[in-house]
Amino acid sequence: MELIKDLPDRLLFAVPKKGRLHTSCLSLLEGADIQFHRKNRLDIALVKNLPIALVFLPAGDIAKFVGEGNVDLGITGQDMVAEAEAQDKVSEILELGFGKCRLCVQVPVKNGAAKVEDLVGKRIATSFEGISSNFFKDIDAKAGGDKKTELVFVSGSVEAACALGLADGIVDLVESGETMQAAGLHDIETILSSQAVLIASRKPKHPELVQTIAGRIKGVIAAQKYVYINYNVERKFLKEASHITPGRQAPTVSPLENPDWVAVSSMVLKNNVAQTMDDLEAIGARDILLFAIQNCRV
Numbered sequence: 001m002e003l004i005k006d007l008p009d010r011l012l013f014a015v016p017k018k019g020r021l022h023t024s025c026l027s028l029l030e031g032a033d034i035q036f037h038r039k040n041r042l043d044i045a046l047v048k049n050l051p052i053a054l055v056f057l058p059a060g061d062i063a064k065f066v067g068e069g070n071v072d073l074g075i076t077g078q079d080m081v082a083e084a085e086a087q088d089k090v091s092e093i094l095e096l097g098f099g100k101c102r103l104c105v106q107v108p109v110k111n112g113a114a115k116v117e118d119l120v121g122k123r124i125a126t127s128f129e130g131i132s133s134n135f136f137k138d139i140d141a142k143a144g145g146d147k148k149t150e151l152v153f154v155s156g157s158v159e160a161a162c163a164l165g166l167a168d169g170i171v172d173l174v175e176s177g178e179t180m181q182a183a184g185l186h187d188i189e190t191i192l193s194s195q196a197v198l199i200a201s202r203k204p205k206h207p208e209l210v211q212t213i214a215g216r217i218k219g220v221i222a223a224q225k226y227v228y229i230n231y232n233v234e235r236k237f238l239k240e241a242s243h244i245t246p247g248r249q250a251p252t253v254s255p256l257e258n259p260d261w262v263a264v265s266s267m268v269l270k271n272n273v274a275q276t277m278d279d280l281e282a283i284g285a286r287d288i289l290l291f292a293i294q295n296c297r298v
């Protein structure tokens with residue numbers, strides 16, 4: 001980290017050095033045209049085309065570095081921001097749409113607790129010590145007695161804890177549920193839902209550059225979320241068509257040689273596009289064309 005002291009003119013941007021968020025972060029950087037070359041095993045990479053240095057850190061440490069103002073920008077999970085108790089110290093600029101998961105209380109399917117209240121006074125294994133401790137403090141207090149739920153810290157493979165006799169339940173992340181099911185567990189409560197986020201320091205050293213990077217990343221995310229649709233429709237159905245494809249501001253309507261018809265183009269949400277095309281066909285729209293958006297600013 002000596003190198004950081006030699007980089008006062010560059011904005012520092014922390015990205016997960018490995019794990020679940022790493023690859024998606026690299027695609028996002030590529031989409032935002034942040035060009036860098038990372039030397040083997042070096043955790044700092046200078047960006048060639050912007051005054052930025054990327055710092056590759058464990059996802060779990062990024063919220064702390066951004067919150068303390070050591071780096072201006074970072075990408076990590078909302079779960080990690082909560083675990084670092086950094087919600088008030090960082091600005092969440094943008095949800096990135098990947099790394100979606102839930103932090104859940106899980107117990108053995110066979111003879112496990114039916115609800116979280118039944119875990120009061122028992123042992124819970126987790127790597128989310130802060131969040132779990134706050135959660136079970138509340139549950140213990142509501143139970144009213146003097147029994148305290150015991151937290152056992154484990155750094156990984158948390159799902160093995162119950163089978164190994166270390167704990168009666170666990171708190172860990174669930175996405176597809178495969179890991180949980182394979183370990184003979186099921187979830188009885190969701191503590192929080194999470195996804196990857198772009199976060200910024202509350203007092204960035206390079207505020208203008210923070211805006212530039214945030215704008216670029218917003219563009220990449222919007223481009224992934226939307227597609228561009230173009231179609232012809234009878235002018236008398238323009239109101240219905242505008243209702244189906246309202247666009248972000250309004251649809252673009254262009255005249256055609258045939259005065260009874262217009263051409264319409266608009267950005268539409270990708271995840272609903274088949275329904276949108278069905279609805280357009282139903283009002284007689286023709287020549288419906290769909291285009292991928294490579295990048296955009298919205």
Ligand SMILES: Nc1ncnc2c1ncn2[C@@H]1O[C@H](COP(=O)(O)OP(=O)(O)OP(=O)(O)O)[C@@H](O)[C@H]1O
Pocket residue numbers: 018019020021058059060076077078079080098099100101156173174175176194195196
């Ligand atoms: N199964 C999953 N599906 C989606 N997102 C996940 C999943 N597991 C973790 N994440 C997200 O990715 C973040 C980093 O998780 P990961 O397990 O990669 O962390 P890590 O402990 O730093 O990496 P490693 O396990 O390689 O040491 C989590 O905080 C969470 O936001």
Ligand SMILES: O=P(O)(O)OC[C@H]1O[C@H](OP(=O)(O)OP(=O)(O)O)[C@H](O)[C@@H]1O
Pocket residue numbers: 020156157158159172173174175176177178179180
């Ligand atoms: O519901 P699923 O889709 O099965 O995902 C959940 C698993 O993913 C994460 O671990 P990861 O695989 O990243 O490994 P780790 O235990 O080393 O963190 C998490 O800790 C769970 O174990």
